[in-house]
Amino acid sequence: MNKHHLVALGLSAMVCLAAPAAMAQGALTSATAATTAAAPPGLYLALGEKPGITRLMDDFVNRLVKDPRIGGHFKDVKPQALKESLTDQICQLSGGPCKYEGADMKSAHADMDIQKGHFNALVEVLQSAMDAQGIPFAQQNRLLALLAPMHRDVITVR
DSSP: HHHHHHHHHHHHHHHHHTTTHHHTTOOOOOOHHHHHHHOOTTTHHTTHHHHOOOOOOOHHHHHHOOTTTTGGGGGSSOHHHHHHHHHHHHHHHHOOOOOOOOOHHHHHHHSSSHHHHHHHHHHHHHHHHHHTHHHHHHHHHHHHHGGGGHHHHHHHOO
């Protein structure tokens, strides 16, 4: 499996994180994301704990809103609220002490017309942010593997 294939798997999970209306209200995945898979040992530490995850999500959201392929999905989103929600979600998923309390992915994305291409773009943006933050490839894949199962609830246009 090559790097881009693994990134595409993670994309489905990450687009879920990008629901405009839901994110503007701080809603993401709660039960779905938190219970999908156990955090790989050491992932939270490898991501730099909460400060590292916060930096990553700041970079990620800044890139998302500017991306010409998917930035329009975020025009009504409050970037700071999205950053905070994503930070809590990734912190919890990676085994950290945070508690994500947002909406489930299916509800958050139900009326968003999300296509597979949107997922691919989102994963590319996330990968760029992880690269920029110096997160090793193996750790990127560990995070993406946790996020990937969410795609079933996020893609609404098949």
